[in-house]
Amino acid sequence: MQVDHRKGPRRRGEVLEEAIMQAALAELAEVGYMNVSMERIAARARTSKAALYRRWPDRAHLIVDSYVRFVVDDVDIPDTGSLRTDLMVLLRQLANVITSPVVMMLFGLLVDAGDNGELRAVIRERVATLKPVLISDILERARARGELRKPLTRRQSTLPIDLLRNEVVQILLRDGPAGEIPDSTIEEIVDEIFLPLVRA
Structure with a gap:
């Protein structure tokens, strides 16, 4: 039985974006860039791929923003x-x-x-x-x-x-x-x- 990771409290705005970017870096660390996919990031963040694509056109732009947000900004x-x-x-x-x-x-x-x-x-x-x-x-x-x-x-x-x-x-x-x-x-x-x- 496939688990729907999207079930749970509905998140919006910065809270959702932060969860997505954290998921992107976690996915990057686990599988390496070449195996990163928007679908896997969405599942890890417990949201939909549509939520990702509304904010980023592709995985590369998402990874760049995640890097800046959680690595350099710290x-x-x-x-x-x-x-x-x-x-x-x-x-x-x-x-x-x-x-x-x-x-x-x-x-x-x-x-x-x-x-x-x-x-x-x-x-x-x-x-x-x-x-x-x-x-x-x-x-x-x-x-x-x-x-x-x-x-x-x-x-x-x-x-x-x-x-x-x-x-x-x-x-x-x-x-x-x-x-x-x-x-x-x-x-x-x-x-x-x-x-x-x-x-x-």
Whole structure:
């Protein structure tokens, strides 16, 4: 006998969307991106496929939004009173997030994006634009404390996160099991590259 997972209290709006996105990431972690289906996500979220398609056109858009909502949005922007310490704490958090098993399984999403210009645009909009948001408050506070001696361009402002992303790419391209980004690498990004640039 097939169980109807949709039976239960009726959910709407943000409550339903959150349940769907949690189900999407759980499904991703269990079966990998290539085996994710809207039908399986709907069953796990105890809703209908129609409820998913009213909000997202396909699985890739749903996974991108779920990643941003439950992975990146959980990053706490530090406020320690020091630019260096703020950057170290932020990059450590981001390193832990973007080397997590969920993110490693998003390779399939990038494969889909290769032939889908609309999806590439979604990834750029939803993920790439997070960089200045994550670091802008840290830089504004540092500027108010006098730790920044000159205005920074957008590219200069996001340099620490860009360099961290490059480290992740190297991990993903390596043979064998993925490893973590060591604290020494984060210290190099902050102490040897970014701080000398902004304090010159």
